[in-house]
Amino acid sequence: MNDTPVAVPTTLVEITLDGEAVRVPKGSTILDACRREGIDTPTLCWAENLTPVNVCRVCVVEVEGSRVLVPSCSRPVEDGMVIATDSERVRTSRRMVYELLASSVEMDRADREVHEWMEHYGARPERMGKRSEIATVAQPVKVQDDLYVRDYERCILCYKCVEACGDDAQQTFAIATAGRGFDAHISTEHDVTLPDSACVYCGNCIGVCPTGALTFKTEHDMRLAGTWDEDIQEVTTTVCSFCGVGCNLELHTQDDRIVKVTSPSDHSVTHGHLCIKGRFGWQQHAHS
Amino acid sequence: MDAVVMWGTNARNAHPIFFHHVIKGIDNGARSWTIDPRRTSTAKFTDSWLGLNVGTDIGLANGVAREIIAAGLTDDEFIRNATTGYEEFVAFVEPWTLEHTAEVTGVPAEAIRDLAHGYATAPTAQICWTLGITEHHTGVDNVQSLCNLALLTGHVGRWGSGLVPLRGQNNVQGGGDMGALPNKLTGFQDVEDDEVRAKFEAAWDCEIPPKNGWNLTQMFEAMERDELKAVYVIGENPADSEADVKHARAMLEKLDMLVVQDVFMTRTAKMADVVLPAALGWAESDGTATNSERRVQRMRAAVPPPGQARQEIGIINDLAALMGDDAWGNPTAEEFWEELRTVSPMHGGMSWERLEAEGGIQWPCPTEDHPGSPFLHGRLWERPVQGRRAPFSCVEDRPPLDVLSEEFPLRLTTVRALDSYNTGVQTSGYSSPIRSGEALQVSVVDAAALGVVAGERVLVSSRRGAIRMTIGIELELAVGLCHTTFHFPELADVNQITSDAVDPKSGTAEFKAAAIRIDRLDEDDRAELDERVGAGA
Amino acid sequence: MPDLYFSAVDEATDAEKMAVDEAISDWGPVTIRVSERLVTGxxxxxxxxxxLLLPALHALQRAAGWISPGGLDHACRVLEVPPAEAYGVATFYHLFTHEPPAADDTIHVCDDIACRLVGALGLIDDLRTGGHNVKASPCLGQCERAPAVMVQRMGRPDLTVTATDGGTVRVADVAVAIDSGVSTPSVTVPQEGDPGLRLLARVGVVDPTSLEEYRASGGYQALEASVALGGDQVIAEVTASGLSGRGGAAFPTGIKWRGVADQEGRPRHLVCNADESEPGTFKDRVIMEGDPFSLVEAMTVAGLAIGAEQGWLYIRGEYPVAIERLSGAISAARSAGLLGDDVAGSGRRFDISLRSGAGAYICGEETALFNSVEGFRGEPRNKPPFPTTHGLFGEPTAINNVETLVNVLSVVLAGSAAYAAVGTERSPGTKLFCLSGRVNRPGTYEVEFGATLGDLIDLAGGLTDGSRLRTVLLGGAAGSFVGPESLDLPLTLEATREAGVSLGSGVIMVFDESDDMVETVRRIAEFFRDESCGQCVPCRVGTVRQEEVLVRLGRGAVLDDERELLDDLAAVMKDASICGLGQTASGAVRSALDMGLLAVIAEGIEGGGQ
Structure with a gap:
């Protein structure tokens, strides 16, 4: 009775991945298998510390016998599955997802790899029409307090912030998807301001945002001032001081000043999530 | 984990990231209870909330124990082989019937029964606690009463089961591990053990006093007796954090010499003869911290300390040199750590290199090929048990020392807010949109009886002093119970009225139970106050 | 549940509180006894x-004419739902509003493809001129008596107002209905009294509000028979009959049921999908209004067969008459011991909970329907896993369309062999079709499988005077356009599949040469844009871009310039959308393009045709 759980012996299943027969652990997703086999696969709404919601559809692959493409991030492998990750159908769909998003959303602050993938697939969002003549999510930025900035014209509706605020981490449910269709958007109840909402400012939504729609006010202000420069920033991992749980903090510093705090998403204590004290308590020192 | 008992802890506020893991367990089907005088945020996530009277934790635990025994839900094999004192314990808790326990604690009998049966029959179960257990004059007894429950049911020393005290600071555990305790040397080795001392004396080439030192309470008593005349305070703010701050400040005032080494100019630092400005542990210093689960992790300097502040290792090195010890040299955090490993067996396997590579390792980790230990006390499941068996403790339920009376009819307990930390030294300076300031929360019934409304300034008195506070009214609060945080000493110096009772065994103050009264202020008084508070805010 | 935070400034009104409390009262309160120092929850x-969130939202909307912040907070408090989530749910549905109401009555006028042909837009203008609070609505499921109107009322039951006897609804008709509080009476079926009818036999013949009359006309014999047969035998009969789903996917019903019944030891559910929202579809409404007990009986037979104790009837909110009749039928059945703890003396428990939708086409998608019932946004789930193992509440679920379920009564009563004696070998039994548009007698028709498209148009009295057949929309907005050359197409599963079209929900909407097809196709594209749940990128943005192309075409853009984009949009929506909505959103557009319907009209516009 004294033994710690040992890893359950994994059953392997055999699948065909882009023509190669490979064996991968049962229960892994197609995306896991791709990464294992070194097949680069784009993702937007997937994150290792969140439950896959498979809504962006940029990771779709072709599975033999399936009428439609399947999201690799959430579909578990099955024995005998034959998967193509770079077929014409896959390329078209991935390119179109990028074109659809980039034609309606400001993507300039999206993670670097997003732009690399767009180039890879030859995305030409401009062919959807002139921005002024087609539907976009352009809107004014929301600055309602000293900690958060919400810039929803950069929101691709990946649901990550909702997951991080809700079931997957913080369990506060201050924000949810509201509205429907192209009008679907992330909102508090009745769009009340964030300080009037249930928000507890853990910053976990910002931590998972892939497109810069959610940022810390510190970053926003530095960007406005033209001083934000990720190229010269350093990241140091340390331990938060505000309780005994032992959350790892990644301190992002620029010119010997802390400018942002995150947590490693693979850390066994935090899984990338923090509370308000860990996320913002450093400002005490920056201001003193 | 199949069951979890959150006892005297509002982890949702005080340990939010730990509580994420608890919620996952609940969502995966674990049964859950919260034992707390208030229906806290934590309580709202668990299946049941048991709202006991402040300071009746031992009574409740004894009642649960008796029910587990009476219902035949004990783990007899475990009790027989791994514990001592069972027969005596059975007889001791016999009077704690469900009815009697309900009467003492205020918790309905059916709920006590449900907790007893649910906890005992779960394949694995944990009890988690924090200051709701320890900040009582019976703090150590409280902990022992919870240990009894784990021993009765064998919920200890196994994966998924156990007793989980949640630490308040990032390195409380590490501080103790390192020997920052009056009776222990590094690695929890007894000061009064000659063999242990000999080992350290050989390693450190010095003589170690053979007697246990004073704990914090004893130090203040020694100051009172003028036996302690010089104090070196590192990273502590007793002038604000002691239960009876008036007394504490007086004692600090009369010292011959007070040295404070801190990151902040705290109230205590302002009283000091010498202030040694220190670098922040977590952002400006290299070293380690050990969390509540005994996980040793690296802290790293990311930014240089401001002004003349320095990493504490350097300050202490220099002090040693000034005191005439040239042998210290100027060791780095890594060199300190590697030396520690040679004298502390439980850290023996944690090389600096491993800490860097693995991120964190849980002690005991005696050898380099040891993976670390996710839980303790596994030895209790070995047959025959190696070492000492675990004793049952017959602990009496003793109500808070600051008794309720006609003059002081209300029970005040202190709590924590999500966005603030202890006396606010480290959190009052960032702009939190959810900070609501300090208010004395009272129940609807009490507010009506007193004729006070939310937002009203009142006089709050205890046997030790009186302060002015703002009233808040809380819908779900039990009648006769009040609570406040203590994060804003500038707004309300709450520790002036909290109890000065301490647990003689741990030296911890009874912050959780003061007897108070609330008096309305007349109008002039209120206006003057409003002006003052407005100007101060 | 979480440490909830409530932001509303104003408290709920007493009316709102009472409405919510009543709506959820059947399900018992959460045990909260703070005074006794114990909360179980x-x-x-x-x-x-x-x-219970969706019923609570309906109660709020009915009580106050909108979902007020205070009202929402109250519902959230009693149900312990985070307000932001509840707001997200409430804003998902078109029938819930979020501003104080402009008037007590909101008049929803269908401006969808069928009603548009017969003056819906003019009616909207007239009503607005008359001072009414009007909203244009997608298909209201009344296409046989277009244009259709649904009045959503504050504090009172909603109303359906439609044309009668080929006339057109006028402003005065709406005013009269509002004053009297009476919906336009249900119309009967054109084939009334035809002895060949199986599914429609009682419609217009037997009083739909009387359990007694239902029993007198053979009702509840199938339940009796199925109790005698036992669940396994019922499933065996249904399997042998070859009955397949009538909701569009045509999955074999018996196999579905077997899959759920095999999940022994887990709670199982029977769900009736009565969220009939495919534009041009109204057949299920006809059954539910005209013979509600048959659906209640069929659900009971199905529930017992698969071992479910709870049935859920999810009906679209725009069917006030059907909702009222079904609620009455369920209550009557419960009182008679035909639902409840001991169904018809079988010793088995089965009951039905009726849930009404609130204006969201997507909730007809089975997994979106589950989410809707569960109190979440009606966003479809990714499949697999399938409902058979992970359906409602994550538990094994058989979900069937109304028409499918009602077929089961014939299977059980007559036996599988007799059931399959009509129709074709691979499409046994009869099928309901919804005829609308340019035909003389629009309505719901029941025919044996095998009848051709032409047969059905003839059955509906042929084209209206002076009309020449241009095209038929087969299967609804998610279906496709076919031309006159398809009149000989037998409307069986096998023949349509071979022809590359789909029967879908049985829509046969007829257009003649005078009808503006670019506008019709654009309205279909607009429908998908409006009804996309917004969850996945291909559908959320793809449906918008598709409609934008059609608007450009309507304004004279050159088709060839847009063709590549239309192709790519079709490809990504069809291949990469989560659910059938996105996957079929380009179907009708593509077929119109292939048939030249877009090009021809576009040329017409260029020639100054409009």
Missing amino acids: GRARARERRH
Whole structure:
């Protein structure tokens, strides 16, 4: 009775991945298998510390016998599955997802790899029409307090912030998807301001945002001032001081000043999530 | 984990990231209870909330124990082989019937029964606690009463089961591990053990006093007796954090010499003869911290300390040199750590290199090929048990020392807010949109009886002093119970009225139970106050 | 549940509180006894009650004419739902509004493809001129008596107002209905009294509000027979009959049921999908209004067969008459011991909970329907896993369309062999079709499988005077356009599949040469844009871009310039959308393009045709 759980012996299943027969652990997703086999696969709404919601559809692959493409991030492998990750159908769909998003959303602050993938697939969002003549999510930025900035014209509706605020981490449910269709958007109840909402400012939504729609006010202000420069920033991992749980903090510093705090998403204590004290308590020192 | 008992802890506020893991367990089907005088945020996530009277934790635990025994839900094999004192314990808790326990604690009998049966029959179960257990004059007894429950049911020393005290600071555990305790040397080795001392004396080439030192309470008593005349305070703010701050400040005032080494100019630092400005542990210093689960992790300097502040290792090195010890040299955090490993067996396997590579390792980790230990006390499941068996403790339920009376009819307990930390030294300076300031929360019934409304300034008195506070009214609060945080000493110096009772065994103050009264202020008084508070805010 | 935070400034009114409390009262309160220092509830209990959110929202909307912040907070408090989530749910549905109401009555006028042909837009203008609070609506499922109107009322039951006897609804008709509080009476079926009818036999013949009359006309014999047969035998009969789903996917019903019945030891559910929202479809409404007990009986037979104790009837909110009749039928059945703890003396428990939708086409998609019932946004789930193992509340679920379920009564009563004696070998039995558009007698028709498209148009009295057949929309907005050359197409599963078209929900909407097809196709594209749930990128943005192309075409853009984009949009929506909505959103557009319907009209416009 004294033994710690040992890893359950994994059953392997055999699948065909882009023509190669490979064996991968049962229960892994197609995306896991791709990464294992070194097949680069784009993702937007997937994150290792969140439950896959498979809504962006940029990771779709072709599975033999399936009428439609399947999201690799959430579909578990099955024995005998034959998967193509770079077929014409896959390329078209991935390119179109990028074109659809980039034609309606400001993507300039999206993670670097997003732009690399767009180039890879030859995305030409401009062919959807002139921005002024087609539907976009352009809107004014929301600055309602000293900690958060919400810039929803950069929101691709990946649901990550909702997951991080809700079931997957913080369990506060201050924000949810509201509205429907192209009008679907992330909102508090009745769009009340964030300080009037249930928000507890853990910053976990910002931590998972892939497109810069959610940022810390510190970053926003530095960007406005033209001083934000990720190229010269350093990241140091340390331990938060505000309780005994032992959350790892990644301190992002620029010119010997802390400018942002995150947590490693693979850390066994935090899984990338923090509370308000860990996320913002450093400002005490920056201001003193 | 199949069951979890959150006892005297509002982890949702005080340990939010730990509580994420608890919620996952609940969502995966674990049964859950919260034992707390208030229906806290934590309580709202668990299946049941048991709202006991402040300071009746031992009574409740004894009642649960008796029910587990009476219902035949004990783990007899475990009790027989791994514990001592069972027969005596059975007889001791016999009077704690469900009815009697309900009467003492205020918790309905059916709920006590449900907790007893649910906890005992779960394949694995944990009890988690924090200051709701320890900040009582019976703090150590409280902990022992919870240990009894784990021993009765064998919920200890196994994966998924156990007793989980949640630490308040990032390195409380590490501080103790390192020997920052009056009776222990590094690695929890007894000061009064000659063999242990000999080992350290050989390693450190010095003589170690053979007697246990004073704990914090004893130090203040020694100051009172003028036996302690010089104090070196590192990273502590007793002038604000002691239960009876008036007394504490007086004692600090009369010292011959007070040295404070801190990151902040705290109230205590302002009283000091010498202030040694220190670098922040977590952002400006290299070293380690050990969390509540005994996980040793690296802290790293990311930014240089401001002004003349320095990493504490350097300050202490220099002090040693000034005191005439040239042998210290100027060791780095890594060199300190590697030396520690040679004298502390439980850290023996944690090389600096491993800490860097693995991120964190849980002690005991005696050898380099040891993976670390996710839980303790596994030895209790070995047959025959190696070492000492675990004793049952017959602990009496003793109500808070600051008794309720006609003059002081209300029970005040202190709590924590999500966005603030202890006396606010480290959190009052960032702009939190959810900070609501300090208010004395009272129940609807009490507010009506007193004729006070939310937002009203009142006089709050205890046997030790009186302060002015703002009233808040809380819908779900039990009648006769009040609570406040203590994060804003500038707004309300709450520790002036909290109890000065301490647990003689741990030296911890009874912050959780003061007897108070609330008096309305007349109008002039209120206006003057409003002006003052407005100007101060 | 979580440490909830309530932001509303104003409290709920007493009317709102009472409405919510009444709507959820059947399901018991959460055990909260703060005074006794004990609260039993927590996260698990809150989850169990989450499915009451949708009924609570309906109650709020009915009581106050909108979902007020105070009202929403009250519902959230009693159900322990985070307000932001509840707001997200409330804003998902078109029938819930979020501003104080402009008037007590909101008049929803269908401006969808069928009603548009017969003056819906003019009616909207007239009503607005008359001072009414009007909203244009997607298909209201009344296409046989277009244009259709549904009046959503504050504090009172909603109304359906439609044309009668080929006339057109006028402003005065709406005013009269509002004053009297009476919906336009249900119309009967054109084939009334035809002895060949199986599914429609009682419609217009037997009083739909009387359990007694239902029993007198053979009702509840099938339940009796199925209790005698036992669940396994019922499933065996249904399997042998070859009955397949009538909701569009045509999955074999018996196999579905077997899959659920095999999940022994887990709670199982029977769900009736009565969210009939495919434009041009109204057949299920005809059954539910005209013979509600048959659906209640069929659900009971199905529930017992698969071992479910709870049935859920999810009906679209725009069917006030059907909702009233079904609620009455369920109550009557319960009182008669035909639902409840001991169904018809079988010793088995089965009951039905009626849930009404609130204006969201997507909730007809089975997994979106589950989410809707559960109190979440009606966003479809990714499949697999399938409902058979992970359906409602994550538990094994058989979900069937109304028409499918009602077929089961014939299978059980007559036996599988007799059932399959009509129709074709691979499409046994009869099928309901919804005829609308340019035909003389629009309505719901029941025919044996094998009848051709032409047969059905003839059955409906042929084209209206002076009309020449241009095209038929087969299967609804998610179906496709076919031309006159398809009149000989037998409307069987096998023949349509071979022809590359789909029967879908049985829509046969007829257009003549005078009809503006670019506008019709654009309205279809607009429908998908409006009804996309917004969850996945291909559908959320793809449907918008598709409609934008059609608007450009309507304004004279050159088709060839847009063809590549239309192709790519079709490809990504069809291949990469989560659910059938996105996957079929380009179907009708593509077929119109292939048939030249877009090009021809576009040329017409260029020639100054409009």
